[in-house]
Amino acid sequence: MIDQKYLELINKDVDGNISSSEKSKLEAYLVDNPKARKIHRELIQLSKMLNQMEDVPPNPNLKKGVLNSIQVNKYAKKKTRSTFGSRLRSPNWRLNYNLAVSFAAGLVLGLLVFAILNQSLNKLRSFNDPELIGSIVLKDVASKLEPVDRVQIKENGVSATFETLVAQDVVLLEASVTTPPNTDMALEFEDADLHFRSFSQSKDAHTNLELLKNRLELRNTGQNEYLFVFDDRSSDISSLTVEIYIDDFEFHETVLTGNRTP
Numbered sequence: 001m002i003d004q005k006y007l008e009l010i011n012k013d014v015d016g017n018i019s020s021s022e023k024s025k026l027e028a029y030l031v032d033n034p035k036a037r038k039i040h041r042e043l044i045q046l047s048k049m050l051n052q053m054e055d056v057p058p059n060p061n062l063k064k065g066v067l068n069s070i071q072v073n074k075y076a077k078k079k080t081r082s083t084f085g086s087r088l089r090s091p092n093w094r095l096n097y098n099l100a101v102s103f104a105a106g107l108v109l110g111l112l113v114f115a116i117l118n119q120s121l122n123k124l125r126s127f128n129d130p131e132l133i134g135s136i137v138l139k140d141v142a143s144k145l146e147p148v149d150r151v152q153i154k155e156n157g158v159s160a161t162f163e164t165l166v167a168q169d170v171v172l173l174e175a176s177v178t179t180p181p182n183t184d185m186a187l188e189f190e191d192a193d194l195h196f197r198s199f200s201q202s203k204d205a206h207t208n209l210e211l212l213k214n215r216l217e218l219r220n221t222g223q224n225e226y227l228f229v230f231d232d233r234s235s236d237i238s239s240l241t242v243e244i245y246i247d248d249f250e251f252h253e254t255v256l257t258g259n260r261t262p
Contacts (some may be wrong), residue, residue, distance in 0.1 A: 002035060003029075006026065007065050009022050009025065010040045011043075013026060026040075063239065116127050136246050144167040145165045145167045145172070146165060146166055148166050148256075149256040151256055156246060156252075157179065157180045158179050158183065158246075158252070159177070160175065161176045162174070163256075169231060170230070170231065171231075172185070172228070172229055172230075173227070173240055174225070175226040177220055177224060178223040179222070179244075179246075182218050182221075182222045183221065184218070185218055185241055185243070187240070188214060188215050188241040189240050191213055192233065192234060193233055193234040194231070194233060194234075196211065197229040199226070199228055200227040200229075202224055202226075216255075230258070239257060242256065
């Protein structure tokens with residue numbers, strides 16, 4: 001039987017992390033122990049073979065395949081969307097008397113900023129891009145639109161179809177959804193790969209679309225169709241992650257490819 005400490009020295013020698021004194025001890029041990037000498041020789045040969053192998057790049061759709069194979073509602077911990085009320089009840093958000101004056105001033109400033117942002121957001125929701133016709137095509141690139149990925153969801157009272165299409169440097173995400181009340185959808189993307197341009201919906205109902213740096217959130221009730229338009233900033237494979245929440249608990253997550261595979 002090989003002493004554990006010499007097994008550790010063998011591993012260190014194979015990894016190239018052994019000191020000169022340890023090397024001497026190991027060599028003396030190997031002289032009198034043919035079994036350890038055989039293991040040492042085989043590991044050295046295996047290490048050389050691995051070092052000579054070329055790196056194999058992973059399939060660009062590996063991440064999508066892995067994530068889509070996971071049943072989020074079965075294995076993942078319930079993820080909740082942080083609401084203003086829950087934040088307000090946390091210790092870090094409790095207001096005290098010393099901050100009352102600053103809070104009042106900040107509230108006034110915040111209302112002004114909100115008015116400006118809300119005006120900009122309403123312009124975005126109107127989606128009056130003159131190059132767009134119908135609900136899914138661009139006038140100049142309509143004939144060049146190519147479907148890239150498509151996902152269908154039917155569970156927990158949600159029926160939805162998400163499809164990505166590309167043309168030139170434009171990526172479109174079409175979403176046709178039917179959901180129960182209090183259903184939220186979130187769309188995540190890499191800001192370095194995709195730039196959100198505009199948004200449209202088939203119904204004129206008010207949509208509380210929230211725009212973050214690399215995330216879009218909106219609440220849906222009933223049936224609706226949405227169109228999200230992105231500028232493709234990168235030649236690399238980009239992805240769009242769709243998350244669906246009911247009553248602030250995530251029950252589904254899927255990943256769509258955002259452009260053609262090179």
